[in-house]
Amino acid sequence: MRLSDTILGILLLALAGWVWWLTTFFPAFPGQDYGPNLFPRILAAGIGICAVLLVLRGLRSGGGMMAVDGWVRNPRQLLSFLAIPAGAVFYLLVSEPLGFIPTAFLLLLVLFLWFGTRLVVALPVAAGMTLLVNWFFGGLMRVPLPRGLLDPFL
Amino acid sequence: MDAVMQAFALVFDPFVLGVIALSAIFGMFVGAMPGLTATMATALLVPVTFFMPPVPALGAIVTATAMAIFAGDIPAAMLRMPGTPASAAYADESYAMTQRGQLTLNLGVNLVFSVGGGLVGVAVLIACAPALAEVAINFSSYEYFWLACLGLTCAVFMTNADPVKGFLSLFIGLLLATVGIDPAAGYPRFTFGDVDLMSGINFIPTMIGMFAVSELMRGAISLRGGEAKIVAQQVGNIFRGVGAVFRPYWVNFLRGSAIGTAIGALPGAGADIAAWISYAVSKRFSKEPEKFGTGHVEGIVDSTSANNSALGSAWIPALVFGIPGDSITAIVIGVLYMKGMNPGPTVFNENPQLIYSVFLIFLLANVIMLPLGWAAIKGARQILRAPRNILLPVILLFCLVGSFAMTNSLYGASLMLVMGLLGWFLEEHGIPVAPLILGLVLGEMLEQTFVQSMIKSDGVALAFFSRPIAGTLGVATIAIWAVMLLRALRRRPAVAAPA
Numbered sequence: 001m002r003l004s005d006t007i008l009g010i011l012l013l014a015l016a017g018w019v020w021w022l023t024t025f026f027p028a029f030p031g032q033d034y035g036p037n038l039f040p041r042i043l044a045a046g047i048g049i050c051a052v053l054l055v056l057r058g059l060r061s062g063g064g065m066m067a068v069d070g071w072v073r074n075p076r077q078l079l080s081f082l083a084i085p086a087g088a089v090f091y092l093l094v095s096e097p098l099g100f101i102p103t104a105f106l107l108l109l110v111l112f113l114w115f116g117t118r119l120v121v122a123l124p125v126a127a128g129m130t131l132l133v134n135w136f137f138g139g140l141m142r143v144p145l146p147r148g149l150l151d152p153f154l
Numbered sequence: 155m156d157a158v159m160q161a162f163a164l165v166f167d168p169f170v171l172g173v174i175a176l177s178a179i180f181g182m183f184v185g186a187m188p189g190l191t192a193t194m195a196t197a198l199l200v201p202v203t204f205f206m207p208p209v210p211a212l213g214a215i216v217t218a219t220a221m222a223i224f225a226g227d228i229p230a231a232m233l234r235m236p237g238t239p240a241s242a243a244y245a246d247e248s249y250a251m252t253q254r255g256q257l258t259l260n261l262g263v264n265l266v267f268s269v270g271g272g273l274v275g276v277a278v279l280i281a282c283a284p285a286l287a288e289v290a291i292n293f294s295s296y297e298y299f300w301l302a303c304l305g306l307t308c309a310v311f312m313t314n315a316d317p318v319k320g321f322l323s324l325f326i327g328l329l330l331a332t333v334g335i336d337p338a339a340g341y342p343r344f345t346f347g348d349v350d351l352m353s354g355i356n357f358i359p360t361m362i363g364m365f366a367v368s369e370l371m372r373g374a375i376s377l378r379g380g381e382a383k384i385v386a387q388q389v390g391n392i393f394r395g396v397g398a399v400f401r402p403y404w405v406n407f408l409r410g411s412a413i414g415t416a417i418g419a420l421p422g423a424g425a426d427i428a429a430w431i432s433y434a435v436s437k438r439f440s441k442e443p444e445k446f447g448t449g450h451v452e453g454i455v456d457s458t459s460a461n462n463s464a465l466g467s468a469w470i471p472a473l474v475f476g477i478p479g480d481s482i483t484a485i486v487i488g489v490l491y492m493k494g495m496n497p498g499p500t501v502f503n504e505n506p507q508l509i510y511s512v513f514l515i516f517l518l519a520n521v522i523m524l525p526l527g528w529a530a531i532k533g534a535r536q537i538l539r540a541p542r543n544i545l546l547p548v549i550l551l552f553c554l555v556g557s558f559a560m561t562n563s564l565y566g567a568s569l570m571l572v573m574g575l576l577g578w579f580l581e582e583h584g585i586p587v588a589p590l591i592l593g594l595v596l597g598e599m600l601e602q603t604f605v606q607s608m609i610k611s612d613g614v615a616l617a618f619f620s621r622p623i624a625g626t627l628g629v630a631t632i633a634i635w636a637v638m639l640l641r642a643l644r645r646r647p648a649v650a651a652p653a
Contacts, residue, residue: 001582002582002583003583008583012322019329019344022344023343026341026343027341029339032339032609033608033613034338034605034608034609034613035338035339035341036336036338036339036341036343038605039328039332039336039601039604039605040329040332040343040344043325043328043329043332044329046321046325047322047325047326047329050318050319050321050322050325051322053318054318054319054322057318071375077375077376080374080375080377081371081374081375083374084367084370084371084374084546084550084574085367085371085571085574085575087547087550088367088550088553088554088567088570088571088574089571091554091567092564092567092568092571095564096564100555104551104555107547107550107551108547108548108551111546111547111550112543112544112547115374115377115543115544115546115547116377116543117541117543117544121544125544129548129551130551133551133552133555136202137201137555137559141201141202141204141205141559142205143555143558143559143562144562145555145558
């Protein structure tokens with residue numbers, strides 16, 4: 001999915017304007033001409049200039065507002081694509097209450113199955129990888145992975 | 155000399171050697187898998203090396219990247235799919251050689267000249283970095299400001315992308331760098347009252363997101379497309395015939411290594427650009443340019459030497475100035491800061507044993523590349539058959555846990571997801587991510603030196619040119635800006651014409 005240069009430029013122009021507006025709330029320091037708002041403003045201006053160039057270029061070349069690749073229309077491929085961020089969101093939401101081990105196991109198992117691995121392979125690999133990562137990061141590297149449900153047993 | 159002995163003791167330690175061996179295998183594997191890049195290997199390694207002392211941590215990164223850049227040549231020859239972007243320049247040529255039945259020779263040439271090019275890059279690193287550090291010790295905020303500018307400009311200039319989009323990416327990266335406590339007045343900017351954002355945009359989760367998660371998303375689309383056909387060709391003795399290639403093409407080897415070293419040392423351009431340029435140069439100056447593209451070994455000699463030599467020299471600006479030579483050294487700079495050895499000329503005086511250790515590991519990595527590369531070539535069929543539908547979810551889990559480990563909170567993992575989506579969106583619109591990453595790394599230095607210089611000079615812009623080195627760097631930077639502007643102006647009618 002690709003936005004046209006015009007739409008992209010307008011979005012970026014809005015971003016630049018928003019950043020500039022935010023810098024107006026930064027405090028000024030008396031006797032200090034170059035405060036915290038100077039650099040972000042220069043950058044906002046830079047983004048704004050590039051955005052205007054994009055809009056001009058988009059208007060000159062014409063064409064549609066948006067181009068859609070073939071895979072977006074193929075539901076299987078679209079879902080495969082979304083599965084990666086969705087998996088990350090799932091991890092973010094449930095890893096604290098559920099704990100690392102169940103979350104990682106479920107995440108791997110569902111993704112394996114979705115991507116076409118047979119259940120006989122997916123189950124042991126998901127379990128093995130989960131325990132391996134837990135041992136390596138949680139045990140060896142002492143990363144405080146959430147314990148969640150399994151807290152009484154660990 | 156004392157420091158050199160210390161470095162030997164640091165490197166030839168069983169734990170360090172073990173880490174180097176493991177990361178070499180890891181690098182070979184990641185490099186040989188199409189879709190997994192050397193930068194991704196480095197980004198995924200950082201959380202693992204986070205808890206190690208500096209020498210094994212840097213050793214892991216050096217070794218893994220050197221291996222990955224070579225290993226990218228293997229699927230390029232067997233599947234016409236470059237394993238890393240650095241092999242893309244000559245993937246077609248390599249595959250054409252394979253079709254002509256020269257797979258063995260091609261892999262041998264790739265391995266031997268990768269090692270050779272790598273050693274040239276390291277030699278230049280060893281020769282130049284300490285000397286440059288002595289010059290750099292007298293630098294003031296003016297010089298550093300211009301160096302940062304030059305580095306960022308090169309990042310845009312070298313991407314080959316549309317300059318407008320290159321600058322956009324750069325500005326977005328610099329803007330992300332302003333999130334958090336500002337370096338001049340200590341005021342929290344763009345934090346929206348969030349405690350995590352006060353510490354700034356953590357750099358490693360950003361890298362993992364932009365280079366790994368966005369790649370996973372792209373990979374997931376094509377996952378059900380069926381496995382690629384691996385060329386069923388026996389790989390014989392890969393070292394046979396390499397000598398016969400060296401004799402007529404030793405000039406190409408030296409030229410490729412020299413170009414690679416120079417481009418690697420330039421801030422912002424790395425192994426992939428080195429390979430493209432040296433391949434083009436090779437064709438331009440070849441006696442038989444008509445053979446290029448038909449499975450001719452000449453261009454491969456140039457470019458396979460170039461991409462490995464760029465790796466070593468990319469560390470020159472990283473170690474001496476704290477300015478990354480490519481996206482891999484951008485990560486390295488992050489690691490150096492985490493280990494408390496802030497890059498810059500002083501590190502050469504304060505911790506020379508660490509610098510010498512890096513040099514040693516580089517040499518070691520290139521030497522063990524010969525046997526390991528041989529093993530990887532022999533086992534390539536198995537590596538390439540590794541099921542990607544299992545690999546992708548596992549990498550996602552690594553990304554999540556690795557990012558979590560960098561902040562010990564879900565902030566790291568959330569940041570990774572957001573940056574993965576942003577990176578995918580930008581690349582989808584032809585906006586390169588490398589300038590953004592350099593902007594994020596260099597942003598604080600650029601702002602700090604800029605504001606410091608402005609305060610020192612009381613707002614007089616000419617002061618930026620008042621010192622000889624600063625003046626030269628400033629003029630060079632402005633000259634590149636002028637070239638880019640001219641190029642953009644000249645391109646305009648060409649773009650307008652078809653409309």
